[in-house]
Structures are given as structure tokens and as C-alpha cells.
Amino acid sequence: MSFAQIALFSIFAAMMVLMFWGRWRHDLVAFAGLMAAVLVGIVPAQQAFSGFGNPATMVVALVLIATAGLTRSGAVSRLTRMLASDRRSLTGHILLFCGVGGLLSGFMNNIAALAMLMPIDLQAARKAGRVAGLTLMPLAFATILGGMLTLIGTPPNLIVSGFRAEVLGEPYRMFDFLPVGAAVAVAGIAFIGLFGWRLIPVSGRGGPVGAADGARRYLARLVVTEASSLAGASLGDARADALKAGVRIIGLMRHGHAVSDDPDAAILAPQDVLLLRAAPSSLDEFRAADRLAFPDGRLEPRARKDVEGQSLLECLVPVGADIIGRSAQSFGLVNRYDSVLIGMRRRGVALRDALPRQEIAAGDLLLLLVPESRAEDVLAASGLLRIDGGSLPVQRDGHMRTAIGLFALAVLATSLGLVSMPIALGVVVIGYVLTGVLSINEIYDHVDWPVIVLLGAMIPLGIALDETGGTALIARLLAGLTEGYPAWIALLLLMVTTMCLSDILNNNATTIIAAPVGIRLAEELGVQPDAFLMGVAVAAACAFLTPIGHQNNTLILGPGNYRFGDYWRMGLPLEIIVLAVALPMLLIVWPL
Incomplete structure (x- = not known):
């Protein structure tokens, strides 16, 4: 081994230890590792920040902004609000939410998909009288699985696509991940919904019902508009509809006076004012879903006009x-x-x-x-x-069709190969700003900057690992361990190694390290690299053993009242299922 290889492997080992320790954030550790590599002379100074201009880094940032537009317009909120039901069995609830979460994750960042569905799941748990820990982990795992359906579902897919473009001259297309990803997602979600949730330990079920239900509630007012779906409905029907959003209607004002005679039978009309008790998020959800308006702040409130965000x-x-x-x-x-x-x-x-x-x-x-x-x-x-x-x-429900239309056009254009994903998403972001879906002042607020820094720091390190011969060395080691065996054994070993790394390292960082190894391993064996790249993407995305392997696992740690060691109980058999389904599918769809 050369000095550069020894130094780089030492840096990676130190980074893994620090990331697993968890005292410092992953992005800080990665950036420190990059600086160490520059000072040692492994990464040229002029290439130190090349990762921040990499298309994979830009796509991750643009996906987060684009999905924020869908959230802000109320598109996903309106869809998911129809899913919560206290009459559905626990298995039925998990299968439904996991299916929707997986599907949404295929077309938006899986972290954003979980963030949208988690409040709905918490509310459903509260209504059904069960603890949130029984359903949050299945939902988080399902959104991770769903991210494997398309190019934009999860960052590992984008990263391996970038490596393929460098090696073969052409990136993966939007739905190249679908055959393998769909098989893995369907099998995984079926296991989670039918059996997996039963493996969640008692500690995960011991938290309070609706763990996130501690939000402060206010007595607030909303005004019925002519466009409202409640106009012409009775107050009794409106109460039932409000409860779906976690809102309680406690009064009705008309022309400045309270309606007291049989208020439930009162028919709502434009300019009526509903007095409600709700948390801020529930208040806005109810307003957007039923096209109500905030008051204008006068003593006799009227509907406020939404002239800007x-x-x-x-x-x-x-x-x-x-x-x-x-x-x-x-x-x-x-x-x-x-x-x-x-x-x-x-x-x-x-x-x-x-x-x-x-x-x-x-x-x-x-x-x-x-x-x-x-x-x-x-x-x-x-x-x-x-x-x-x-x-x-505040959700801008008036821009819902615009947000959905722009995003759908971007997915269609990318799928047909008319434009690349970064360009399509860049146009979507510009369209969101021009049409008012997002304001120019808030687009940067929706970028997960620690993830961007992590990617920007790890990409030059991954390139250096390849250029110094480190990936070739690892590939030769794996090839040596599987010498005399079929190539699929080497693919399986690569996927197992990648999964183990992803559970203790960030999945993006793992992909950057493992993708070049997969390419070199395919070269050593004299086979096509696609199965190895796809295998890396699947294995890196499927981090189910710890709360630090994927951000979705981290998001549910507190609300689900989980402990660090709770994840592997359902995560280990799920990872085995992923390997059992993905390996034959890879060999069928991407022959060696």
C-alpha cells in the first residue's frame, strides 16, 4: 500500500469512528476529513470544493426545494388527510400508510415524504388510542424502501447515476431503478405490514399516545369563504370534518353575534366566523383543506386576502x-x-x-x-x-395545481430524456418562484445544508479513493475472497458490506465510497458494472439497524419513544429480505 492509500484509509477510518460516536455532526466530520486530505496532499487544493458543484449535490438540493413546494401548496396534505381513520385495523393502517409513503417517496425526497406523513400518523394513533411507536418505525422504513423506485427518490440513486455517467458516459434514467426497487419495496412493505411491526420491542410501545401531541393550542377564528367546501354545510358536519385535522369547533359567529339556537343545525354561509381550538399546524391544515380564510384582524373579522407568503x-x-x-x-x-x-x-x-x-x-x-x-x-x-x-x-392551497403540474412536467421531461434531472428541477424551482408557490426569500430555507455539506465533502474524498488506487485495492480484496465463485457471490458480498457500512455511516457517504468499489470489482471480474452499481444503491439505501444510518430513522427516534437498540429487531430480517429479493432481480434486470 502506498502512503496516499494508507493516509486516506486512515482518514476514512477516523471519520467512521467519529460518525458512529455521534458527538459531532456527520457534515462537520466529513468536512474535517476533506480538510485533512487536502493538508496531507491526497486531494489537490484546487479540487477540494469540486463536490459542491457536482450534479448529484445540486439535484439533492433542488429535490428538497421542489418537494417543499408540493408541501407548501397543500397538495400532499390534502391527499394524506383522507387516510387517517380510527376504524381501520392496525395492520390495515400500517399497510395503507406504508404503501402511500413508499409511493410518495418514489417521486420526492423520502425524508420529505416521512415529514409529511408523520403528523398524520401521530394524529391517527391518538384517535385510535394506540401509541405512536407501533406505526412510526414501519412508516419510516417504508419511505426508505420507496425511495428506491426512481432516480430522485433517494440520494444514493443520484450518486450512483453520477458515477455511471463518468464511467459509461450516460447516467441512469428516471425509472431505471423501478424493476428492482419496486420488487424490493413491495416485499419489504408486505413484511413490515403483516409481520414486522410485531417485532417492535416493548420499549418502543411504551411511549405516550400521540407522542407529538404536546403542541400548544389556541382559541382562533377562521372565516367561511364563498369557495369554501363548508359553505352550505351544517355546523355539525363541519365539526366532524374539523376533527379529522385535530381541530375542535367551539362556536359560530354571524354578523358579530354568536349563534346559540341549535348551532349544530345552523347552515354555514360566507362571512360566518368559526371559533376553534387548535394547534397552529392543525389550524392551517383545516383552513387549507376546506378553503377557509384567516381573519383580517378587525373586531368583526372578515376574510384576509393572501397577497404573499x-x-x-x-x-x-x-x-x-x-x-x-x-x-x-x-x-x-x-x-x-x-x-x-x-x-x-x-x-x-x-x-x-x-x-x-x-x-x-x-x-x-x-x-x-x-x-x-x-x-x-x-x-x-x-x-x-x-x-x-x-x-x-402557511399552506398556499391556491397554488396546488400549479405546483403539481410543474413537478409532473419535470418528471415527464426527465423520463422521456428531454432534459437532465438537475435542469428539470431547476426549471421547477424557478417556476415555483415566478408563480408564487414559494417566495424567493424562502427557497434556501428548505435545503438540508448539512446533507449538502456532507455530499460536497465526501465526493472529492471518494474520487481520491479511486485515483489513489484505494477502490481497486478493495475490489481486488473482495475479488480474492470470492475467487473461484460465481460473480453474483462477489455482488452479494459487496451489498452486505455496503449495508453494514450504511448502518453505521451516513447512506450518502457510504454510496460515495462503495460505488467506485463496485465499478472496480466489476472490472476485476470482467462483467458489466450496472448490477454492481444498482446493488450499491439498494444496499446503501437500506439502513434499518440503527437510528443513525438514515435521517428517517433519526426523525422518529423521539416521537416513537425508541431506544438505539430497538431498530435491529425489525430491521435485521428486513435487510435479509431486501438481499434475498434484490440479488436475483439485479441478475435478471441487469445481467452480468
Whole structure:
């Protein structure tokens, strides 16, 4: 082994130990490893940041922005809201949610798919009286499996496509992953729904029902519009519909007066005002799904016009804030800042009456509806403190068709080979901004920058591993271990090794390391590299043994009340099933 190989393997070993230790973030460890490689002289200084301009890195960033547009437009929320039912069996619920999650993950980032479905699953668990830990792990695993369906479903697919373009001169197309990915996903989801969830240990089932149900609830108002699906319906029907979103209707105002005579029989009309008790996310979901409107902040509220992107902000009134002793009306919240006080809590109690005139005191919690461009002005002028995690972009349901149409056209154009994926997604992002689906100020907020830094740092290291002969060395080692055996044995060994790495390392980093090894191994054996590249993509994506192998596993750790050692109980048999299904499918679809 040369000095460069020894140094690079040492850097990779140190990075793996630090990532598995978990004290520092994966992106920091990867970037530190890149800097060490540059200082040692393994990676040329002029190529140190080439990974940030790699098409795979750009596609990951653009996919996150594009899927954020679908979320912001309410497209996925409206679809998934119909799925929650407290009358469905647990097996039926898991199979349905896993199927939908897997399908969505094929056409959007699987992290985004889980983020969209997780609140629905938590709500369904609360309604059914069961703990969320029984269903969150199946959902997370299913969205990981679904990511293997298409080119854009998961970053490992994009990364191996980039390596194929370098070696064979042509990347994979949108649905080249479908035959193998669909077989693996169907088998995996069937196992999860029918048997796998029963393997979740008692510790995973011991958490409180609806673990995420601790959100603060406010007494808020929504206005019935002419376009609302509730116009012409009875208040009783509206109550039932609101409960699907976790909202409780507690009153109806008409022409400034409460409707008290048999209110459930009252027929809702435009300009009626519903008084509700809800958490901010549930409030916005109900508003978007039934085409209601936020109030305009007047004492007799009317429907507020959505002229630009808005956010719901939860704010604390600290001692000494300029807004103390004033009301929203006297402060000029509506007239000066085009913002509305939606709800207010004081000493743990949600206030109800005349919010625009309510004098604000230190320690109050305020729920504000603020134009995105004015948020910082409002906070600076009032002295309010935004609560960590208390910012919720309001869904723009009027842009739903635009968001779906642009994204569908991009998928179609890529599938037909008219444009490459980075160009198609770049056009989608521009279209989202021009049509108002996303504002220019928020597109960067939806990029998972730690993932981008991780990719940007690991790609030069992966290239250096190949250029220094490191991948060829590993390939020769694997070829030596399988000498005299069929080539599929080497493929199986490569997939097992990749799976093990992915469970203790980030799946993106694992793919960058393993893909060049797969190419070199195919060259050593004198066979086509496609099966090996596809095998790396499948194995790297399927990280089910630990909460650190994939971000979806990490997302459910807290809400599901899981422990570190809970994942392997369902994850180990699932990984065995993945190998058993993927290997023959690879040999059939991508012959050696």
C-alpha cells in the first residue's frame, strides 16, 4: 500500500469512528476529513470544493426545494388527510400508510415524504388510542424502501447515476431503478405490514399516545369563504370534518353575534366566523383543506386576502418588550405591519374575547400571522421572541395545481430524456418562484445544508479513493475472497458490506465510497458494472439497524419513544429480505 492509500484509509477510518460516536455532526466530520486530505496532499487544493458543484449535490438540493413546494401548496396534505381513520385495523393502517409513503417517496425526497406523513400518523394513533411507536418505525422504513423506485427518490440513486455517467458516459434514467426497487419495496412493505411491526420491542410501545401531541393550542377564528367546501354545510358536519385535522369547533359567529339556537343545525354561509381550538399546524391544515380564510384582524373579522407568503409565528412576550401594555390594535399590528393576532395564551390558558383589544402582558404567548417579508420587522419593533420551532409557513392551497403540474412536467421531461434531472428541477424551482408557490426569500430555507455539506465533502474524498488506487485495492480484496465463485457471490458480498457500512455511516457517504468499489470489482471480474452499481444503491439505501444510518430513522427516534437498540429487531430480517429479493432481480434486470 502506498502512503496516499494508507493516509486516506486512515482518514476514512477516523471519520467512521467519529460518525458512529455521534458527538459531532456527520457534515462537520466529513468536512474535517476533506480538510485533512487536502493538508496531507491526497486531494489537490484546487479540487477540494469540486463536490459542491457536482450534479448529484445540486439535484439533492433542488429535490428538497421542489418537494417543499408540493408541501407548501397543500397538495400532499390534502391527499394524506383522507387516510387517517380510527376504524381501520392496525395492520390495515400500517399497510395503507406504508404503501402511500413508499409511493410518495418514489417521486420526492423520502425524508420529505416521512415529514409529511408523520403528523398524520401521530394524529391517527391518538384517535385510535394506540401509541405512536407501533406505526412510526414501519412508516419510516417504508419511505426508505420507496425511495428506491426512481432516480430522485433517494440520494444514493443520484450518486450512483453520477458515477455511471463518468464511467459509461450516460447516467441512469428516471425509472431505471423501478424493476428492482419496486420488487424490493413491495416485499419489504408486505413484511413490515403483516409481520414486522410485531417485532417492535416493548420499549418502543411504551411511549405516550400521540407522542407529538404536546403542541400548544389556541382559541382562533377562521372565516367561511364563498369557495369554501363548508359553505352550505351544517355546523355539525363541519365539526366532524374539523376533527379529522385535530381541530375542535367551539362556536359560530354571524354578523358579530354568536349563534346559540341549535348551532349544530345552523347552515354555514360566507362571512360566518368559526371559533376553534387548535394547534397552529392543525389550524392551517383545516383552513387549507376546506378553503377557509384567516381573519383580517378587525373586531368583526372578515376574510384576509393572501397577497404573499405568510407564516404563523409563536412568540413569547419577554419582560421589557415594547408591546407590553398595548393591544394588537393600538400597536398597529394590522395597519402598520399587515399582520394579525390569531391566538393568545396567558398563564397556560387560551384567551378568547376581543383579541385585537386585549392588553398584552409579559409572559404571554402570541400566535401571529405575518407576511414572510415583514416577520423580522414585527419582531424587532415589538420586542417579541420567536419560540424555537414556532414558525410554520402557511399552506398556499391556491397554488396546488400549479405546483403539481410543474413537478409532473419535470418528471415527464426527465423520463422521456428531454432534459437532465438537475435542469428539470431547476426549471421547477424557478417556476415555483415566478408563480408564487414559494417566495424567493424562502427557497434556501428548505435545503438540508448539512446533507449538502456532507455530499460536497465526501465526493472529492471518494474520487481520491479511486485515483489513489484505494477502490481497486478493495475490489481486488473482495475479488480474492470470492475467487473461484460465481460473480453474483462477489455482488452479494459487496451489498452486505455496503449495508453494514450504511448502518453505521451516513447512506450518502457510504454510496460515495462503495460505488467506485463496485465499478472496480466489476472490472476485476470482467462483467458489466450496472448490477454492481444498482446493488450499491439498494444496499446503501437500506439502513434499518440503527437510528443513525438514515435521517428517517433519526426523525422518529423521539416521537416513537425508541431506544438505539430497538431498530435491529425489525430491521435485521428486513435487510435479509431486501438481499434475498434484490440479488436475483439485479441478475435478471441487469445481467452480468
